[in-house]
Amino acid sequence: xxxxxxxxxxxxxxxxxxxxxxxxxxxxxxxxxxxxxxxxxxxxxxxxxxxxxxxxxxxxxxxxxxxxxxxxxxxxxxxxxxxxxxxxxxxxxxxxxxxxxxxxxxxxxxxxxxxxxxxxxxxxxxxxxxxxxxxxxxxxxxxxxxxxxxxxxxxxxxxxxxxxxxxxxxxxxxxxxxxxxxxxxxxxxxxxxxxxxxxxxxxxxxxxxxxxxxxxxxxxxxxxxxxxxxxxxxxxxxxxxxxxxxxxxxxxxxxxxxxxxxxxxxxxxxxxxxxxxxxxxxxxxxxxxxxxxxxxxxxxxxxxxxxxxxxxxxxxxxxxxxxxxxxxxxxxxxxxxxxxxxxxxxxxxxxxxxxxxxxxxxxxxxxxxxxxxxxxxxxxxxxxxxxxxxxxxxxxxxxxxxxxxxxxxxxxxxxxxxxxxxxxxxxxxxxxxxxxxxxxxxxxxxxxxxxxxxxxxxxxxxxxxxxxxxxxxxxxxxxxxxxxxxxxxxxxxxxxxxxxxxxxxxxxxxxxxxxxxxxxxxxxxxxxxxxxxxxxxxxxxxxxxxxxxxxxxxxxxxxxxxxxxxxxxxxxxxxxxxxxxxxxxxxxxxxxxxxxxxxxxxxxxxxxxxxxxxxxxxxxxxxxxxxxxxxxxxxxxxxxxxxxxxxxxxxxxxxxxxxxxxxxxxxxxxxxxxxxxxxxxxxxxxxxxxxxxxxxxxxxxxxxxxxxxxxxxxxxxxxxxxxxxxxxxxxxxxxxxxxxxxxxxxxxxxxxxxxxxxxxxxxxxxxxxxxxxxxxxxxxxxxxxxxxxxxxxxxxxxxxxxxxxxxxxxxxxxxxxxxxxxxxxxxxxxxxxxxxxxxxxxxxxxxxxxxxxxxxxxxxxxxxxxxxxxxxxxxxxxxxxxxxxxxxxxxxxxxxxxxxxxxxxxxxxxxxxxxxxxxxxxxxxxxxxxxxxxxxxxxxxxxxxxxxxxxxxxx
Numbered sequence: 007x008x009x010x011x012x013x014x015x016x017x018x019x020x021x022x023x024x025x026x027x028x029x030x031x032x033x034x035x036x037x038x039x040x041x042x043x044x045x046x047x048x049x050x051x052x053x054x055x056x057x058x059x060x061x062x063x064x065x066x067x068x069x070x071x072x073x074x075x076x077x078x079x080x081x082x083x084x085x086x087x088x089x090x091x092x093x094x095x096x097x098x099x100x101x102x103x104x105x106x107x108x109x110x111x112x113x114x115x116x117x118x119x120x121x122x123x124x125x126x127x128x129x130x131x132x133x134x135x136x137x138x139x140x141x142x143x144x145x146x147x148x149x150x151x152x153x154x155x156x157x158x159x160x161x162x163x164x165x166x167x168x169x170x171x172x173x174x175x176x177x178x179x180x181x182x183x184x185x186x187x188x189x190x191x192x193x194x195x196x197x198x199x200x201x202x203x204x205x206x207x208x209x210x211x212x213x214x215x216x217x218x219x220x221x222x223x224x225x226x227x228x229x230x231x232x233x234x235x236x237x238x239x240x241x242x243x244x245x246x247x248x249x250x251x252x253x254x255x256x257x258x259x260x261x262x263x264x265x266x267x268x269x270x271x272x273x274x275x276x277x278x279x280x281x282x283x284x285x286x287x288x289x290x291x292x293x294x295x296x297x298x299x300x301x302x303x304x305x306x307x308x309x310x311x312x313x314x315x316x317x318x319x320x321x322x323x324x325x326x327x328x329x330x331x332x333x334x335x336x337x338x339x340x341x342x343x344x345x346x347x348x349x350x351x352x353x354x355x356x357x358x359x360x361x362x363x364x365x366x367x368x369x370x371x372x373x374x375x376x377x378x379x380x381x382x383x384x385x386x387x388x389x390x391x392x393x394x395x396x397x398x399x400x401x402x403x404x405x406x407x408x409x410x411x412x413x414x415x416x417x418x419x420x421x422x423x424x425x426x427x428x429x430x431x432x433x434x435x436x437x438x439x440x441x442x443x444x445x446x447x448x449x450x451x452x453x454x455x456x457x458x459x460x461x462x463x464x465x466x467x468x469x470x471x472x473x474x475x476x477x478x479x480x481x482x483x484x485x486x487x488x489x490x491x492x493x494x495x496x497x498x499x500x501x502x503x504x505x506x507x508x509x510x511x512x513x514x515x516x517x518x519x520x521x522x523x524x525x526x527x528x529x530x531x532x533x534x535x536x537x538x539x540x541x542x543x544x545x546x547x548x549x550x551x552x553x554x555x556x557x558x559x560x561x562x563x564x565x566x567x568x569x570x571x572x573x574x575x576x577x578x579x580x581x582x583x584x585x586x587x588x589x590x591x592x593x594x595x596x597x598x599x600x601x602x603x604x605x606x607x608x609x610x611x612x613x614x615x616x617x618x619x620x621x622x623x624x625x626x627x628x629x630x631x632x633x634x635x636x637x638x639x640x641x642x643x644x645x646x647x648x649x650x651x652x653x654x655x656x657x658x659x660x661x662x663x664x665x666x667x668x669x670x671x672x673x674x675x676x677x678x679x680x681x682x683x684x685x686x687x688x689x690x691x692x693x694x695x696x697x698x699x700x701x702x703x704x705x706x707x708x709x710x711x712x713x714x715x716x717x718x719x720x721x722x723x724x725x726x727x728x729x730x731x732x733x734x735x736x737x738x739x740x741x742x743x744x745x746x747x748x749x750x751x752x753x754x755x756x757x758x759x760x761x762x763x764x765x766x767x768x769x770x771x772x773x774x775x776x777x778x779x780x781x782x783x784x785x786x787x788x789x790x791x792x793x794x795x796x797x798x799x800x801x802x803x804x805x806x807x808x809x810x811x812x813x814x815x816x817x818x819x820x821x822x823x824x825x826x827x828x829x830x831x832x833x834x835x836x837x838x839x840x841x842x843x844x845x846x847x848x849x850x851x852x853x854x855x856x857x858x859x860x861x862x863x864x865x866x867x868x869x870x871x872x873x874x875x876x877x878x879x880x881x882x883x884x885x886x887x888x889x890x891x892x893x894x895x896x897x898x899x900x901x902x903x904x905x906x907x908x909x910x911x912x913x914x915x916x917x918x919x920x921x922x923x924x925x926x927x928x929x930x931x932x933x934x935x936x937x938x939x940x941x942x943x944x945x946x947x948x949x950x951x952x953x954x955x956x957x958x959x960x961x
Contacts, residue, residue, distance in 0.1 A: 049075030049097070055084035065091050065099075065109070072097050080133070082106035088113040091121045093128050101132030104160050111138030111146065111164070116870050119148040119170070127153045134160040135168075141870040145170030146187070152176050162186050168209070171196040171219075179204060184212075190232075193219040193242075202226055211235040212255075215242045223248065230254055236277065239264040247272055257282065257367070258301070260345060261293065268294040274301045274324075279367035281306065281325050282345020286397065288352035288375045291329045301325055301344070309334070328353045336361060346372040347389070354378050364388055369395040370412070377401045386410070392417040393434075396424060403427065409434060415456065418443040425449070431456055435542045436520045437478070440470060448472040448485075457500045457519035458483055459543060462550060465527045468504040478519045503528045512536060516545075522566075526550040533558045544568035545588070548575045557581070563588060569607075572597050580605060591632070594619040594642075602627060607636075613655060616642040624650055631655065634741055635719040636677075641666045649674040656699045656718030657682060658742060660749065664726050667703045677718050702727040710735065715744075721765075725749035733758040740765040744787070748772040748794070757782060762790075768809065771796040779804060790831065793818035801826060803885060812836060812865060815843050815873075824848060827884045828865055835865025838873035845877045853882040 052068040053061045062068040065087055068078045077098040080087070086108035093099060101107030111120035120138045123130070128151065135146040145167040147156060157180040161168035168187035169179055174196045183205045184190035190206040193199065193215045202225040206212035212229035215222060219242040226249040229236035236252035239245055240262040251273045252258040258274035260282040261267050274280040280301040285291060297305035301324030308327040309315065312334070317326060319338035326341065327349040328334055334356040340363075341347030347363035347370045350356065354377040363370035363386045370386035370393045373379065378401040386393030386409045393409030395417045396402060406428040409415030415431035418424060421443040429451040431437040437453030440446065440460045444467050448458070457478040462468045472485035481499030486492060486506050493510040494501050500519055501511050506528040515537045516522035522538040522545045525531065529552070538545035538561060545566040546558060551574035559581040563569045569588040570580060577599045584606050585591045591607035592614045594600065603625045607613045613629040613636040616622065621644050628651045629636040636655030639645060643666050647657075656677040661667045671684035680698030685691065688705040693713065700710050701723040708727070713735045715721035721737040723746045724730060737744035737760060744765040745757055752774035760782045762768040768787040771777055775797035782804045784790040790809035793799050798820035805827045806812045812831035815821050816839040823843060828835040829851025836845055836856075850856040850864030856877055857866040869875050 049073060049077060052076060052078045053081065054078060055081040055087070057081075057083055065089055069093060069095065069097065069099070080107055082108075086110040086136075089120075090114050090118045093121065093123045093130070094125045096125055096127040098129040099131075099133075101134075101159075104132050104134060104158050106134075107132060108134040108136055110136050111140075111144075112136075114138065114140075115872075116141040116144070117872060119145045120164075121145075121147040123147065123149040123151050123154050126151045129155040129157075131155075131157040131159065134162065136161075136163050138164040138166065140166055143167060143170070145192075148172065149174045149177055154178075155180070157181050159183075160185075161190070164188070167192045170194075171199060174199065178202065183207075184209060189214055192216070193222065195219060197221050199223070200225065204228075205230075206236075207231055209233070211238065212252075213237045215239045215245060217241055218243075220244050222246070225249055227251075232256070235260060236274075238262070239267060243267070246270075251275075252277060252280075257345070260284075263287075263290050265290045265292055266294070269299050269306075270296065271298045272300075274299070276302070278343060278365075279345045280343055282368060283327065283349060284345065284368070284372070286374070288330065291327070291349070291351045291374075295327070299324075325349075327351070328356065331356065335359075340364070341370075342366065346370070346395075347386075348372070350374070350376050350379060352376060356380075357382070359383055361385075362387075363393070366390070369393075370409075371395070373397070373399050373402060375399060379403075380405065382406055384408075386412065386415070388412065393431075395419070396421045400424065404429065408432075409437075414439045414459075415453070417441070418446060421446065426451060430454075440468075442467045444469045446470045448476050451476045452480075453478050453519070455479065455518050456542070457521055458485070458502065459520050460502060460524065460526070460549075462526070465505050465550075468526050468550070472502075479517075502526075503531060506531060510534075517541065521545075521547055523547070524549055525553045525556065527552045529554045529556065531556045534560050536561045538562070538566060539564045541566045544571050546570045548572045548578065551575060554578065558583065568593060569610075571595075572600065576600070579603070584608075586610070590615060591629070593617075594622065598622065601625075606630070607632065613637055613652075616640060616645065618642060620644045622646075624648070626650065629653070629655055639669060643668045644670075646670040647675050648672060650676075652677045652682075652698075652718070654678065654717045655741065656720060657684075657701070658719050659701060659723060659725070661725070664704055664751075667725050671701070678716070699723075701725075702730060706730065709733070713737075715740070720744075720746045722746065723749070724752045724755060726751035728753040728755065730755045731758070732756065732760065734760065736761045737765065738763045743767040743770045745769045747774055747777060748792075750774070752777065756780070762787065767792055770794075771799060775799075778802075784809065789814055792816075793821060796821070798822075806835075807831065815839070815841055817841055818843070825885050827851075829884075831865050833866070834868045836875060836877075837868040838870075838875055840871040840873060842874040843876070845875055846879055847881055848877070849881045849884045850877075855880045 054065050054068045074096045080101045082102045088110050120135050138144050138146050143166050146161045146164040148170040150172050152175045154177040159182045162185040164187045166188045168184045168190045171193045175198050177199045179201045181203045185207050187209045189211040190209040191213045195217050196219045198221045200223045204227045206229045208231050210233045212232040221244045223246045229252045232255040235257045236255050237259045244266045246268045249271045253275045256278050258277040258280040263285045295308035299306045304322040304324035306325045310329045313332040315334050317336045325344050330352040332355050336358045339361045342364045344366055345368040347366045350373040352375050356379045358381045361384045366389045368391050370389040372395050374397045376399045380403045382405045384407045388411040392414045393412050398420045400423045403425045408430045411433045414436040415434045417439045419441045422445045425447045427449045432454045434456045436459045437456035438458050442462050474482035476483040478499030481497050483500045484494050484498050485502045487504045489506045491508045498514050502524045504526050507530050509531045512534045517539040519541050520543045522541050524547045526549050545563045553575040554577050556578045561583045564586045567589045569585040570592045572594045574596045579601045582604045587609040590612040595617045597619045598621045600622045606628045608630040611634045613632040615638045617640045619642045623646045626649050630653040632655045635658045636652040638658045641661050673681035675682040677698030680696050682699045683693055683697050684701045685705050686703045690707045692709045693700050697713050704726040706729045708730045710732045711734050716738045719741050720743045721740050744762045748770040750773040754776045756778045758780050762784045763786050765787045767789045768784040770792045772794040778800045780802050784806045786808045789811045790806045791813045793815040796818045801823045802825045807830045809831045810833050812828045812835040814837045819841045821843045823845040824847045827849045852864035855862035856864045867875055
């Protein structure tokens with residue numbers, strides 16, 4: 007399994023209001039008889055928003071009535087215009103004043119762009135285009151046509167793209183100002199366009215070109231204080247950047263797979279990474295970048311096919327790139343605040359000495375496809391990825407350098423026959439990394455609080471010359487190849503066994519490094535009685551494959567990223583180890599026949615994890631207080647679990663077919679001292695009252711009733727099960743899910759009368775249909791109820807309160823939500839994506855109804871990605887008799903109370919798009935799409951990609 011630091015990136019939930027449409031005054035009229043003093047055009051003039059007769063009310067109506075060559079002139083008198091404007095004809099569209107003539111997208115369906123240009127030979131000028139809150143890459147102005155000119159506009163406060171060109175050619179974007187957009191200007195598959203004299207301020211990205219956006223020109227643009235990219239070109243060629251200023255942002259100009267880019271007279275200053283260029287092919291580095299480009303006043307030297315040049319301290323150098331060069335000398339120079347401090351691509355026989363590299367956002371030095379170069383006596387500090395990164399390079403020497411504060415000090419990827427000698431590596435996650443790299447020499451390297459990491463896909467890729475002159479925390483590295491019956495000495499700082507057999511690794515202290523012990527293609531070895539702590543990658547790693555019949559026993563393993571990781575290996579015994587406070591205790595990926603017995607896993611995030619691993623045996627293990635799960639069987643079958651103890655955590659299971667759920671889990675396994683009931687192919691059973699966790703697989707007509715399930719991972723799980731009853735249970739403090747129907751084939755189940763509290767998800771239903779949730783009290787969870795690809799779910803008479811999300815329905819058509827008390831949920835009472843939900847007759851915490859664009863002060867509603875909510879009528883007072891809540895109305899008044907709630911004084915007709923009502927005191931006024939935010943991934947997708955989402959990203 008690949009590894010990642012378990013300081014995980016959190017989910018950022020954007021809470022963005024999508025304002026709902028007002029009624030639009032019907033438009034009318036033909037061409038006005040009066041025209042302002044404006045330039046003549048070859049066609050007719052049509053006017054919008056003026057005060058005199060003959061003006062259109064809507065811009066779109068004027069466009070629809072126009073002909074090729076006409077001009078539509080828009081006054082600011084009626085601004086803002088809340089419209090989706092589609093320009094499908096070859097016309098000119100002019101706003102009276104770019105500041106005061108506004109097209110506002112805040113009332114639009116979240117799938118719409120504000121202005122969409124589909125016709126060729128269109129000219130647009132003089133507008134502000136603002137507040138498009140679409141759900142995914144909508145544009146304030148989207149152009150999917152050719153020969154379009156957009157000039158003198160202000161584009162601001164749009165959730166996604168300001169100006170978006172998709173498959174557009176020969177367009178001009180001139181004299182525009184773009185503020186506070188996710189991306190100011192974005193080109194996809196667009197060619198031969200000009201972006202000129204534009205000003206981009208406070209966007210996330212300013213100007214980006216992707217996917218074969220070739221032969222474009224970016225001229226005299228200013229990008230200031232943008233949070234990520236100023237100008238970024240990726241997988242696009244033959245573009246020109248001329249006279250641009252990129253300052254005070256994160257990245258200045260970056261080129262990724264962008265051959266033949268031409269740069270002239272550009273200024274980059276005060277960015278964290280002013281300039282960067284990257285690719286895995288030397289041909290992509292052939293770009294025309296001369297010294298007229300400067301970084302903080304210093305010229306860029308980008309040298310191609312030169313030889314016998316000297317760069318030294320007498321020169322001011324903003325960036326140095328060597329492409330296909332020979333015999334270049336670089337001495338006593340400083341390289342800071344770029345993506346890579348220095349680029350060496352396709353270059354040979356060159357010498358870099360006594361240079362300093364600091365605060366580069368990617369690599370201190372990037373060496374690609376280069377031969378026989380020497381890097382000597384250099385210092386690399388605080389590069390994000392690597393001090394030195396060598397890719398596809400051979401015969402190079404890195405000697406007597408110091409690396410501090412990066413993920414890796416020296417990183418070799420697909421490299422052979424290089425020499426790494428005399429490095430000092432400190433404060434790095436990995437000291438020296440070999441990935442699919444062989445026949446390299448490591449000698450006299452000192453790694454402090456880091457170590458050596460080696461990966462490969464065959465035994466040959468692990469063959470390197472690494473002797474004991476290399477040290478980890480002052481102790482030697484033992485890199486053993488093809489050894490048998492060796493006992494590793496007690497002074498080891500790190501142990502790596504490659505194709506070794508019958509070796510003994512025991513009584514060592516291997517701590518504060520990257521990897522403690524690594525086996526690759528090694529069998530029948532013993533790892534026993536070692537102490538391994540605070541290793542940044544993994545304590546004990548059975549990597550690659552064919553690490554079979556090894557014994558790992560009686561080790562103390564604590565505070566590592568991974569404790570024990572076993573990949574593609576068979577018949578190992580892991581016994582009696584004490585694992586505490588590791589990110590993940592024990593992990594198996596594609597491994598079979600292993601025995602895990604008598605281990606203690608305590609604390610950390612994850613206990614014992616199986617991914618596509620079968621026929622393993624887990625016996626007498628104790629798993630305590632892991633914050634996410636105790637045991638997780640992901641697409642793993644035919645495993646045997648007996649007498650395992652889980653305290654304040656429990657078993658989680660997920661598969662892509664019924665067969666992947668078939669495991670032998672008996673009631674000797676316990677959660678908080680109570681048995682786990684793992685039922686397969688059962689019918690008409692009643693779960694005993696002593697259950698600590700219940701899992702039904704392919705079972706029907708079963709009853710899970712009156713259980714107290716607290717402080718686990720998942721309380722109740724159903725997979726491929728139907729017509730079951732879950733009722734009267736109390737489920738609290740489940741780290742993942744209280745009641746999990748997030749598996750295929752759960753139909754016609756009823757969840758009734760349960761108290762569900764303080765869990766990650768209260769009830770999760772996915773890939774299932776016709777389930778009923780009623781009379782439950784669902785409070786203080788992350789999600790009260792999640793529906794994903796769940797059809798025809800009925801949710802009624804529940805109390806759903808104080809959750810982050812009350813109900814979230816994603817691709818869950820036919821959901822009926824009624825007679826519920828949904829109130830005091832922190833983000834949304836109801837959130838929908840890509841489905842229509844009927845949510846009539848609910849109490850939203852206020853007599854004024856749910857909060858929709860500020861109307862009503864109950865729980866907020868959200869509908870994105872063509873989601874719809876029918877929420878009218880609502881109730882003015884809480885629903886009686888939901889779950890175990892007691893009525894707040896005295897008994898003598900209940901009848902009158904109910905009558906007043908349900909009485910309608912006039913005819914009420916409620917549909918998704920059409921609402922009329924004569925009783926406005928009880929019913930809402932609108933029923934349209936509401937608040938928008940970015941999509942939230944369904945839980946099933948997170949589980950199915952657990953190893954990539956939480957535990958991947960090898961350093």
